[in-house]
Amino acid sequence: MTESYATATPAGGPIPGPVRVRFAPSPTGTLHVGSARTALYNYLFARHLGGSYILRVEDTDVARSSLEHEQSILVDLAWLGLQWDEGPDIGGDHGPYRQSERSEAGIYRLAAERLLNESKAYYCFCSQERLEQLKTETLARGDMPKYDRCCAAIPPDEAAARVAAGEPATIRFRVPDTAIEVTDIIHGRTDFSSEVIGDFIILRSDGGVSYNFAVVVDDIAMEITHVIRGEDHLTNAARQVLVFQAFGHEPPAWAHHSLIMGPDGGKLSKRHGATSVGEFRRMGYLPSAIINYLALLSWSPGGEREKLAKEEMVAEFELQRVSKSPAIFDIQKLNWLNGLHIRDLAREEFHLALAPFIGDAGSGVTPGREGAKASEATPGRDAAAALGVTPGQLAVAEAAVQTSLVTLADANGQILEFFTATPLAVSVDAASPDEESVAAELGEEGSAAVLEMASARLEELPAAAELTAGTVDEAVDKARALIKQWKKSCKEADIPPKRLFRTLRIALTGRGSGPELPFMLAGLGRDSIRERLEAAKPYAK
């Protein structure tokens, strides 16, 4: 009921047919989180209304565009789960979906000629030097730079003759003297005067189409009903409304969302840290967390929920609930959400998501949250083998760290430590101040008794070879039960529970902190535990 915009033009007239939106990236770089958010809003809007979400590649800037960039953008988009209904790779009824191909097909040339014939456009023979000078002069005078219509009055016959003779020319749009109204779903109505808009170029002298023209021609051809994009395009909308009118076509409904800023309030850029989706992927962020976070930057669902799955966002997304003000990218909140999404993963999903980050991918390094080297993943490698443990052991370690991760990349260090934490004997000899104080704790009264007690019942724990991914819970439960019994025995022997836990942890790992003890006991394996316990005995009291 609040979705009347779906079936109505800004003016109130009905838009025939279903909702069609497009995400139109320019393949001049990798997918930026800001663009990803635009894609996300388009996706959510279309899915919410059962419409179509189209991917159109705006590669008319030949010098800066590349197929490699296009590829990586498609990969990142798909990785985020924002699958499109029509696009350059899968086709559709309104193709081609690459502007370079549309240009080759003569689509823009033809459209420009139509305007030429109707006198809504004209050839311009001004040199770039003259244009440059004109701009400088206008700026010096304190006015808005704007083409002076030097060539607007050239008779069409004469112009055509000059073009035929080979004189380089651009085609300019003849901006009518009129008030322009842009009605935006997010912003409401904005008025522009065509006075501030100069006759802009629609076809370059090299035959290439320019942005403001290509967009309109394509949006008409592709039957786009809603244009959802960044606010940096708001003033472009004024120009584009004019072109729509020149073609006698009703403009689509507009929705210009705010831009993402860096922590210092400036436009989000590399100096603020990671900005591309690919970087976040390599740092160990989950796609579900990224789109959740991106959606929340500007949009909020009705209630007070923060963690949302894609399906929930689709069900509730509404453009009128998108905020008008710019949003600052806050990595802390992304971190928080990423942790929540990681904890939501089923064991198997988690294992799969983790694979590229375990073993070789980061061996030797424990990437910190901040300065994480965006190490390239090596998914082909078998993670357990790389660590020298059984798949079952790895499964236990994964289960142990799942609740404490911020990013997937953090797992490598934690899992590595799970298996390779320096046992006490070595630790004491190394005697770094930190380890020394931990080792000293082993001298506490009762530790010897604890070690004896533990050694005596190790058979109740699974051996490393017996563990499988499917028996993780079983193994951990066994360890829990055993600990419970040890606890009981300690009580009888008048040994405080704390002594039990501390002694075992230190004997097993040489550290004062780490994963929960039941997981350590289950994952390390019977033999390894026995060895470490024995090694600790000489130091216990």
Next chain:
RNA sequence: GCCCCCAUCGUCUAGUGGCCUAGGACACCGCCCUUUCACGGCGGCGGCGGGGAUUCGAAUUCCCCUGGGGGUACCA
């Protein structure tokens, strides 16, 4: 310079004239749980940029200022 947009805790936001001594979340700080860390629970800190106007009553409407952002290309 000119045009356009925006303005609630440090950050993301709820809030569309009285329900607001402004709600939630991240971060931060305490406490609890706990062998540690994390998770979880409880509590705290903290905000309507400034000035006018309309109104019985304004975070909510209007104007001005200030601040921030965007645009001003033969880039998109």
